[in-house]
Amino acid sequence: MEKFDVGIIGLGYVGLTLATVMAEIGLKVVGVEKRADVVDLTNAGKPHFSEAGLEEALTRVTTSGMFKACEQLAPDSHCDTYVITVGTPLGPDGTARLDMIEAASRQVAENMQDGALIILRSTVMCGTARRVVAPILEASGKSHAIAMCPERTLEGRAMQELRELPQVIGADSQPVRDRAAALFRRLTNTTVEVSSLEAAEMIKLVDNTYRDVHFAFANEVARACDAIGVSAYEVITAGKLGYKRTNVPMPGLVGGPCLEKDPHILFQSVRAHGVDLEITRTARSVNERQPFETMGFVGREMARRQMAPDALVAILGIAFKGIPATDDLRGSMSLKVLEALRAERPEARIRLFDSVIDPEELDRLVPGCQVCRTQEDALAGAAVVLIANNHPALGRHAPKNMLDRMQPGGFIYDYWNHFSSLTPGELGTSYYAVGNSKEAVL
Numbered sequence: 001m002e003k004f005d006v007g008i009i010g011l012g013y014v015g016l017t018l019a020t021v022m023a024e025i026g027l028k029v030v031g032v033e034k035r036a037d038v039v040d041l042t043n044a045g046k047p048h049f050s051e052a053g054l055e056e057a058l059t060r061v062t063t064s065g066m067f068k069a070c071e072q073l074a075p076d077s078h079c080d081t082y083v084i085t086v087g088t089p090l091g092p093d094g095t096a097r098l099d100m101i102e103a104a105s106r107q108v109a110e111n112m113q114d115g116a117l118i119i120l121r122s123t124v125m126c127g128t129a130r131r132v133v134a135p136i137l138e139a140s141g142k143s144h145a146i147a148m149c150p151e152r153t154l155e156g157r158a159m160q161e162l163r164e165l166p167q168v169i170g171a172d173s174q175p176v177r178d179r180a181a182a183l184f185r186r187l188t189n190t191t192v193e194v195s196s197l198e199a200a201e202m203i204k205l206v207d208n209t210y211r212d213v214h215f216a217f218a219n220e221v222a223r224a225c226d227a228i229g230v231s232a233y234e235v236i237t238a239g240k241l242g243y244k245r246t247n248v249p250m251p252g253l254v255g256g257p258c259l260e261k262d263p264h265i266l267f268q269s270v271r272a273h274g275v276d277l278e279i280t281r282t283a284r285s286v287n288e289r290q291p292f293e294t295m296g297f298v299g300r301e302m303a304r305r306q307m308a309p310d311a312l313v314a315i316l317g318i319a320f321k322g323i324p325a326t327d328d329l330r331g332s333m334s335l336k337v338l339e340a341l342r343a344e345r346p347e348a349r350i351r352l353f354d355s356v357i358d359p360e361e362l363d364r365l366v367p368g369c370q371v372c373r374t375q376e377d378a379l380a381g382a383a384v385v386l387i388a389n390n391h392p393a394l395g396r397h398a399p400k401n402m403l404d405r406m407q408p409g410g411f412i413y414d415y416w417n418h419f420s421s422l423t424p425g426e427l428g429t430s431y432y433a434v435g436n437s438k439e440a441v442l
Helices: 013-024 036-043 054-064 099-111 128-138 174-184 197-228 232-240 262-271 278-304 333-344 359-365 375-379 399-405
Strands: 002-009 029-032 067-070 077-084 116-120 144-148 167-170 191-194 312-316 349-353 384-387 411-414 431-433
Touching (some): 013 054, 036 054, 099 116, 099 128, 144 197, 197 262, 278 411, 333 349
Parallel strands (some): 002 029, 116 144, 411 431
C-alpha cells in the first residue's frame, strides 16, 4: 500500500499551488483531478494556468517524486490528511453548487483509513462542513477529524503568500485544531485558530465581501463624480492625501473567481435565518451593473461622434485582473464589458488583446472576436479602445500616442484610470475614464 502525507482533492488554482508548496517543504503529496489533460500536464511539470514561480517549483517536485497527480485515489493508497479544494461556482439559480464538494467528500470517505484528518479549504456557505461534508464522512463508519482552513491567497502571489499569510484553522475541538495547525505551520509561521468550523467558513466570506463593498463605494464615488462633472481620480487621491481616516480605493471593474461569488454565498448563508444583508447585496449589484452603465456612455459617445454601426472596438485586458498578472478568465468583468458592448452595438467589430493570456487560448475561449498578439496591433485603426484591466503594460503608451494609431476621431475609455494623473492638456479630448467621463467639447 502506498502512503502519502497529504492528498489534495482538486487541482485547480487553489489545489495545485498548495500541493506544490507542500511537496516543496518535504511532504509526499498526491493530487486528484478529474480532468485527464490537467493530470497529464501536472505530471509533466506544466501548470495549466499562469502563476509566478509555479512552473519551476512544480517541475522540481514532480521530478523528485514528492508530488504526483491522478484522476482518482487508488484503492491501495491512503493519506494521513486530505484537503478538499474543489470549486464552488454559482449555479444557474445564483446559489453555490455543492455537487463537487459532495463528490470529493465521497471519494475521501471511500479511501481514508481510521484517524484521517480531512480539511475543507474550498469557499462554501456557512454550515457546509458540518451539514454536507461531515455526514458523508460519518457514513463511512471510519473514525476521522474534520477542520475548515479557508484559502486566502492572491492570484499571482500564491507561491509567496502560502508561506507568509496567517492560516485560519477552524475546528470544534482543540486536538483537531492542533493537528491542522501543525500541518500548516510547516508552511508559515502564523496560524489563527478559531472555535468552530462555521467561524472559519465565515472568515473567508467576510474578508472578500469587505473588499467587494469597499470597491463598490469607490464605484459609487465614480458615478457621483461623473454626475457632478469632476474627476473621481482627483477627488479620491486628494481627499486621502495625508488624511489617514479615509482610504477610498480607485474605481474599476470588480470581479474574479472570489469577489463575483463570495458576497452571494455570504448573503445565502444568512438568508435562511431571516437576515437580509442590505449593504452586501447592494454593493454586489453596484459592481455587477457597472459594465452595462458605462457601456451606455460609450454607446452615446460613439453616436455623438457619428461612428458607423460596425465601428472597430478594441478591448485591452481580458483576464479578470492585471496586478498581480494572471491568465484567469473566471469572473472576468472584461467579458461582461464585451457582453454589454455587443448588446449596445451588435454590429461592432471587436478586437481583443491580453498581456498574459495566450492568443490561441483566448481565441478558443472567446469566439467571434479578432484576437491580437500585440497591443499595437489591437490599436491599429480602432475607433474605440476600452482598457478593461489594470495590467501595467496597458498604461505604458500615453493616450495621445494610442490615438495616433487609432482611427481619426476615435476615443479611449479606461476602466482603471491608468492615465488620470496626467493633466487635461496631456489627456486631450478623447480620453475618458471611470469617474471622469463628462462630455468633451471637440
